[in-house]
Amino acid sequence: MAQVAVRAGVSNQTVSRVANDSPRVDPATRRRVEQAMAELGYRPNRAARALRTGRTQTLGLVAQTLATVGNSRMLQAVADAASVRGYALAVVTLGEDGDIAQAFDRLHDQGVDGAIVLNEATVLARDVAAAGIRLVVVDSPPDARFAVVATDHAAGARAATERLLAAGHHAVHHLAGPAGSFAATERERGWREALSDAGVQAPEILRGDWSAASGHAQTQRILATAKGMSALFAANDQMALGALRALAEAGRRVPEDVAVIGFDDVADAAEYRPPLTTVRQDFDALGDRAVRSVIALIDGETPEDLRLVPTLVSRRSG
Structure with a gap:
């Protein structure tokens, strides 16, 4: 750090502020310090910083x-947003029979500063508040904890329907999650x-497990009962x-015989046959806001809950 300070012509404190991403450094000085860091191969020691802070x-x-x-889209969005802010990411998956309390124990043992819980895992263990982890939940009713x-999601589904x-x-069938x-x-x-x-x-609805295979099987059942x-x-x-796929196998044309609308707007939705009309979630915005919210909690702030309204993307299927 002393060598960086000499090369950049600043104090050790200024180098420390740049290394810790403090806003109290003017842009020109920050660029000079970052250039000196790069030239000297200076990298802050994460373990030493943890001991100090x-x-x-x-x-x-x-x-x-x-x-x-x-979930994979959310993982990518959260990882990108965390990296930009200088945070590493420790990932725990539960599996079908996973114990979320054990997941929090594992994260606690790794000394995480805060955690983000995704989607299906938001059915939290009853002692989640005792886990001692600053927490942001993606997709949950409001909760003071x-x-x-x-x-x-309801607004997006309403728009599609x-x-x-x-x-x-005259009727809209639903293939539910x-x-x-x-x-x-x-x-x-x-x-x-x-x-x-x-x-x-x-x-009557039929439920799938989010997979294409379940969508195929359940649509076959719907076609058998609702011709x-x-x-x-x-x-x-x-x-x-x-x-x-199930509709094509049954000789039902889309959208001429059956109109179909999905939800999420995955990267390949426009390449389906026909291109899929769907409800777009902004995964990047969700991931970025989740990371910003958990960092705010770490900094002792109280972030406001956020609910993003999805948009209907019109293509050819419905």
Whole structure:
């Protein structure tokens, strides 16, 4: 640090401020110090900094699984947002029978400064508040024990359902997500509310597990019991992909015979056959806000809960 200070022509304190990303350094001085750091190969020692500050500059992330597209997209968004702010990321997956209390114990042992919990894992252990971890939950009802960052899933589902009703469909079937998922429950709620407001009785739903295979299997079941189905709202794009396959196998054209709308707007949604009309979640914004909120908690602040409204992306399927 002393060598960096000499080369940049500043004090050791200024070098320390730059290394710790303090806002109290003017841009020109910051650039000069960063150039000196690069030339000398100076890298702050994370372990030494943790001993001095009591912070490890590490965030935890808890997910049920990383196999789903939504969770993997959120992991990437959180990792990017954390990296930009100088934080490392420790990831814990629960699996189907995972114990979230044990997950928090593992993160506590790693000394994380705070943690973010994703989607299906938001069914928290009853002693979560005792875990001693500053916590942000993605997709959850408001809770005084932690900050919440969420998509307004119900609003997105309502928009999708209303679009199908406005196109003249007398009923809209729903391929729902897992019963234990907050996002799936909220999407189902938005679908039901849109039908109720239009005076349309909600058809029986079938549930998938977010995978394309489950979307295929459950759409086959819907076709067997609702031969006149003309509109389908799938709770995510992967299940919509499976639904498109099942419809093609049954000789049902999309959108001429059955209109299909998904949810998420995955990277390949525009490449489906036909290109998928879907509800877009802004995963990058969710991840960035989750990281900003947990860092605010670490800094002793109280971030406001955030609920982002998704947008309907019109393509050819519905």
